[in-house]
Amino acid sequence: MELVLPGTGASSNVSIDNVGQVVSQTSAPFSSGGFNPRVNYKEMLLSRGVLFLASQKTEMTSADFGQPKIVLTEQTSILGISITGKSAAQANRKAWALYDSLQQELTRLRKDEVSRRDISIQGVLDDYRVKLNQARANVTEFQQRSFLVSLAQFELLVASLQSLKEKQIYLHAQVKNLANYRHGLSQNLGVSSDLAGKAFILQSDVEFRGLLKELDASTALLSEYQSRWGEGHPKVIAEQLRYNAAKKSLLNRSNEIAGPHASTSFTSLNLELNPKRAQMFADLIEASALHSGIQAELADLKRTELQLSDQVKLYARESAVLDRLQKEFDLAEAIFTSAAARIEAGKADVFASYPVVQVLTTPSTPTEVDSPITVLGLVAGAVGIIFITSGVTVLCNRRRLVKLLLKRN
Template sequence: MGTALQVTTPYSRFRATIYRWLHRPYLAACAISYVVITLLVIAYLQKAPTYKSDFDIVLPGTGANSQVNIDEVGQVVSSTSAPFGKGYNPRVNYKEMIKSRNLLDNAAKTLNLTAHEFGSPKVRLTEQTSILNIETTGKSAMLAQNKAWAIYDALQAQLDHLRADEVKRRDESIKAVLDQYRERLNATRNNIIDFQQRSLIVSAEQLQRETATLSSIKEKMVMIQAEIGQGEDYVSQLSVDLGVSPAMAGQAFVLQSDSEFRGYLSELTSSASQLSEYRSRWGDGHPKVKAEFARFEHSKQSLRNRSQGLVGPNAAHIFTTLDLKNNPKRAQLFADLINAYAVKKGKEAKFVELDQAQTLLNEKIKIYAREAAELERLQREFDLAEAVFTSAAARLEASKADVFASYPIVQLMTPPSLAFKAVSPKKGLAVAAALFAMIFTSLAIFMVNKRREIVALVVDKPKAEG
């Protein structure tokens, strides 16, 4: 048997190395794992850089109250309560709204990006606060910041749209109710107009004015009655003092103011004086006495005829001895008597007229009182309908200001940041992760390789102790 010499070549040495590794599978597995980890780290580090921008929004934690006073109607109170006491947390609603497809599509359109290119932001809720933190990423710092602004603007636009839609739907509902109130208000107003057209009274002030007029008439009647009594006493006493009645005093003025009567009266006085003188001289049978007597009777008859023509029969004999022209004071008293009597008669006539007016006004007020009660009832119905309508309209206007009840106001607490360096890839993190993976892989392969010794050690130790 001969011995052959074997010549080694690089290829043969490579084959021998592979053969030795294949006979050590655990080392091969470990080496392959290292290679895979290294390739993954290299691939991670070769990724395009990613920049981050974040901002914080806050929801106010207190409500708002407002109160409006409307003259002759009442009060309108508008209140917006705090959003954190209704059994739900509006921050969760806003978180889902920010991550909603509709909002992200609107935000992406503002940057001319697709929804896939825009991505989805990260939203974090800070416990025990009303703060939301929104984080966006981009291939550049400016793009990340623009995404953040786009999300914020889209959120505000979405909230404005929802608030406007809520107000619109609420207005439509309230306006439907207002139409019913308006119909009732118009019906009550028409009832008042119809009643005013067929009644004597058109307003409650009429009854008040008529009542005031009646009271004024009664007061005037009392005063005139007192004045009539006073004037009657004055006329009566003056008539007794002068010995003539007011009618006689008036007749005396009429006769004394007539020139023909005064002529006859002067002729009668002269004839009476002459007749007395002739009788004292010659007696009744003397011709001159008879002639003068005839003259006296003629004057007397003329005076009687004239007085009858002026003031009526049987009046001349009363005034034959009343020469008012020669007694001014007596004439003034006659004038006062006539004036007082005329004033008294005027007041009596006025009292009669006021009494008639009082009677008519009493009947009129009775009718007014019945109609005023009906008008007041209709007016109360109208006032109630008007108050309800005005209050509802005021609540409608006040509710328009309460736009943050369902969707609380959002305030930008921290504006979107502009990153100075990329957040990914991180070289240090990649190296640390690779080392950790290699160590973990090495430990795992070692434990698999030495599993027999480990199992024996674990099983034999209790036996030795036993």
């Protein structure tokens, strides 16, 4: 039979997210010039251990099993193996037993290599594990005794502070815009936002509006009567009394609803008759309310900014320590994980030291007897008979031959 050793290597690359990567590479068995694995396998096939296993599989003794003949073909990775037996079936069984024993021995050696490598690496891995646990404990301890739990918390705080400042800039622009808008409306209307609000309060009161109409009607009649009859006419005096009563009632009602002197600016003002002016009053009131609301919001944001600034100053120092501890932990985790992954990758790479061997040509079943050869046996027998006969003849006539030789001498 013929065995072949594949000549290509293998490699694998495993990337672990946020941790690192593991590279596993198996070199081709013939890439190194220091040794030839075919020679190693030849010596293994001839070793006592493999031959003993093969003899047990065929239920033979090691002496009866014998040794195979192994030929290494140049410039190839092929091993040619030949083995003899008392019969064709026995020779075939011995060949398969030899191959199975070689594979069994290779499996044992590979397992032993992996086991020994694991034992040696496990000690280093334990050291890495201790460092990893210590780094994790340092991070946990710092988080427990500090206000900062994670770097994301500090980054969120900084982002919130920056957003707060940007919002304040925008609100300051709004406040300035509303202040200019309110000032322009106030100048055009001739009233302040407070007076505009009081005007809406008075105009929405039914009794005030009725008194205002009464005052307007009395004013018109009083002017008419005065121009027609003069100051002393009874109708003028009566209308004057009516006018004074309406004006006094209007003043009392305005003082009751909108405060003192509120009616001074609005006794002759009827917003229902001027919708555009009423809308401008409403805009003035709205602008004033928005201005006050945004100013209050700015004051609250300013207080919040001061609090966040103090927190950022505190967290800045703690974040530097936490970042250093976190980097130490990440480094320890990467080293530990990579080492563990290398161990697992090494377990999968069992053909690094002992390359895989395959059957290129299955053990052939002999079709004729290799030995003994019949013709050669007959010739050897005839020659043997001749030599034996000659020896017996010489032995029987040795005295006569001795005398004959002495006479010649």
